[in-house]
Amino acid sequence: MEKRYIMSPGPTPVPPEILLTMAQPIIHHRGPQFKSILSEVREGLKYVFQTKNEVLIFASSGTGAMEGAVTNTLSPGDKALVVRGGKFGERWTEICMAYGIKVDNIDIEWGRSIDPDQIQKRLKKDPGIRAVFTQAHETSTGVKYPIMEIGDIIHKHKNTIIIVDAISALGAFDIPVDTWHLDIVIGGSQKALMLPPGLSFVSVSHKAWKFVERSQLPKYYFDFLKERRAISKNQGAYTSPVSLIMGLKEALNMIKKEGIEAIFNHHKRMSAATKAAVNAMGLKLYSKESPSEALTAIEAPEGIDGQKIVSIMREKYGITVAGGQGQAKGKIFRISHMGYINTFDIIATISALELTLKELGYVLELGSGVKAAEEVLYHKQ
């Protein structure tokens, strides 16, 4: 009978309307009914990505699409620059290395952002860099990167493209793909798009398609050219995950109806309320600069294990937040604001956090976090 809250930065809660849409009878992936759904989904994805270009859809987790972004744009021996400031930056490096790409890493202290000048300098030093890989924000640290500025820099280099992992950012904060000249942007279903995990999305710019056409790395399942041909006929190259795509159509309609600007504002509000609560409770953000509006990464207080906070919140209060990953494991915990998270999900989470921390011996006034959150919510409508 326990009511459960999933407040992790993916997977996120799925609205019941979408869950029930996906419980409809299966339809054939090459039939007219599915083609009509996919045609609507294509337009909806362009709206969310803020692009005029086609957005490809894969049946995979986001990592699959990240691999596709590497194998479809580069060739053996190519050079890449990776912004590495957390677990997902590390993933870019790993994927590139698995395919024999020469990787130059810009290592950032976890919890810090990047100065776009660093990228400018590296590109100047080595104009042979074919692609710059980054996250829109680093989900493992809660830090947002200056993608507009990085996009601007790379736009001026005609032999270099920018590839952005926006899996947990897309639909949570503003990433206008075309305006910012972002060549490849990757999204995932299980974040702000309010769906179960299982779908990934890739937008490809005109400039990036030229890279794709010349790319010599091996690929098959994540072949962008093959998927572009298929989706132009409102199909996938292989069997589309029809249930998830029926849910996607519903999710995109909900997003359109609300308006993407209103949704970004909602995320800002949830984020501001949470961060105010963190501050009022005497806790510290793990993100030392540019904290993301899509999640809040918080340091566990001195002497308290972050994983312990996560497990008490889950076991005793039914609220699933995420722990730290990699080098941050045990040191932090993370609260998501992505997608179908409302005011009182945030209030419940802060309340549970207060109760949990008190139980663990941390000195705080009960209600202080909630009060601070409410102040923000009241004044920032």
Add this chain to the structure above:
Amino acid sequence: MEKRYIMSPGPTPVPPEILLTMAQPIIHHRGPQFKSILSEVREGLKYVFQTKNEVLIFASSGTGAMEGAVTNTLSPGDKALVVRGGKFGERWTEICMAYGIKVDNIDIEWGRSIDPDQIQKRLKKDPGIRAVFTQAHETSTGVKYPIMEIGDIIHKHKNTIIIVDAISALGAFDIPVDTWHLDIVIGGSQKALMLPPGLSFVSVSHKAWKFVERSQLPKYYFDFLKERRAISKNQGAYTSPVSLIMGLKEALNMIKKEGIEAIFNHHKRMSAATKAAVNAMGLKLYSKESPSEALTAIEAPEGIDGQKIVSIMREKYGITVAGGQGQAKGKIFRISHMGYINTFDIIATISALELTLKELGYVLELGSGVKAAEEVLYHKQ
């Protein structure tokens, strides 16, 4: 208000119980609740695959797992033998070639099966062949291959493994993975496992793991070693498609409860009834030998377009059967018996086929197909 029947060889109908299981609230992919589900799923998959070895799970269509089977077992320049008797045999060749594998094809006329001696001879001629790729049955032609015999041959070659695409066969007819010494066997969610598309499965034998450990082809998302480490801890390497896996648990429980032998018999019965109807209606099977029990592939009568049969059945009667693929397009149509298909789904399909063929000018006595099917169903309990 039209009642619809999906009778295509994937995706197949999903029982309402499973659809509603998947409509449950999202849970976290690293939490204890999900780990407990995955632990049960692992046992269930071993039951369906009839193996003691671990079965890996990927968020992808079956093609992704096929690619993984190539990239995880072979190294650049390795030689492979492909049984190519339809669209899915062609896919093995395409994947191998995308990764620089030297492919020797055994080309079979579409609609025919393979003599295992051909494989024996090729292996004798070229003992350097590292892997033999085949289908359990070719879904595009409805022909079943002698997998037991092929498995026996390859078992005797210690430097060669057999890799079987059983995506649309697994759970429909008997493929005892361990008994038949099948090194890698691939399954998919959207066939006899009664789930939506979006999951693929791979069993890996002890012998095949040695190939995996030595393999030098590049891979990342479909990395078998990484998934083996993850699943041993009841997790996926990346974000697991939690909804589909909740559904999988339910599907595997239903299969266990029914018993895999009973399920194979059910498929045989559905298949025999359909094939008797085809015969009674004066139609010809496209499968000239070893017709599969998982589907029935039927030639369109002289002068009638197979695609026309498919579209009338769908538009006028709400019954989706599949057309032909590749060189069989327009020439054939295919009726699935996979998974959640019962007696009266088959009767409805045969009835709609009679009405459709009559409309298209084919001379037949209405009811003759259904009568023949009922005769089989009555006598073959």
